[in-house]
Amino acid sequence: MRIVLVGPPGAGKGTQAAFLAKNLSIPHISTGDLFRANISQGTALGKQAKAIMDAGNLVPDEVTIGMALDRMAQSDAENGFLLDGFPRNVFQAEALDAALKDQGQELDAVLDLEVPEEEVVKRIAGRRICRNDSAHVFHATYSPPKTEGVCDVCGGELYQRPDDTEETVRKRLDVYHTQTEPIIDHYKAQGLVVTLSAEGKVAEVTERAMDALNRTA
Incomplete structure (x- = not known):
């Protein structure tokens, strides 16, 4: 299966992605891991990304897309993958659509993990x-x-990370609503979106997701 996982910060995407990828025997491809791997391995895209990040600038979509497509072309992703953190905006989603079409492939589902905004703030701002x-x-x-x-x-001393404060979380949510949430409508037009509640225990959310994927298979 070829799956995109989307949801606001604090929805538990990374946790769910790991469980789902294991259950489905497909690689979990996360943007964070892609950047770390390319930079540590000194790939051309990694060097380009590092130079941009070291200068304090945002990595362009083209670099992120290149890393994601390179990873998806590896042998372990031949029978599918679970994308976490990519695509992050409609431009990236359109690039992914085009790349898959060129390969005669398509996405099977886009899992949209829903969590009330105040629950997101509570989850992240309470972390120590x-x-x-x-x-x-x-x-x-x-x-x-x-x-x-x-x-x-x-x-040891417990502390709150600077990006976990309530003010910062709300700013991250604003960015999500502005940049990433529009991809849900993009994929709804293709009939791919499955919306799931991400509230409750981790295992309960995983079970909901697996049930939904089994119905789309």
Whole structure:
């Protein structure tokens, strides 16, 4: 299956993508991983992206598209893939459509993970991370530490990342609504969008997604 996963920040796209890709035996292709891999491997696109980022500028769509298409052309994606974070806007979506058409392929589904805006803010703004190990993550409401501000695992100080503040989260949501949300209408016109509630336990959301994909297969 060839799937695009879309949803606002805090919808749990990365978590769901990992589970769904494993269940479907297809690679999980995320924009963040693409950038890190290309930069660390010193590819032509990676060098171009790094120079742009080091200058404090946004990476152009063409570079992101190039990285995504290169990754999708690898052998493990021959029978499908799950895209997470790409396409991020309508221009990228149109480029993906054209590339797939050239290969005689098409998307099977676009999973739209829906979460109420205030829940997104609550999820992200409540996150607290250990300064000693960023893998130790807590939440002020959903999974608080035994002692406020102290990591249960190693005793390190818990802190809130600057991009997790409520003000920053709302700005990220504005960007999502302006730039990314329009791709949902783009794909609705193709009859590809499956809208799912991303509220509840992780396993419940995964089950909803798998049920929906099985119905589209």
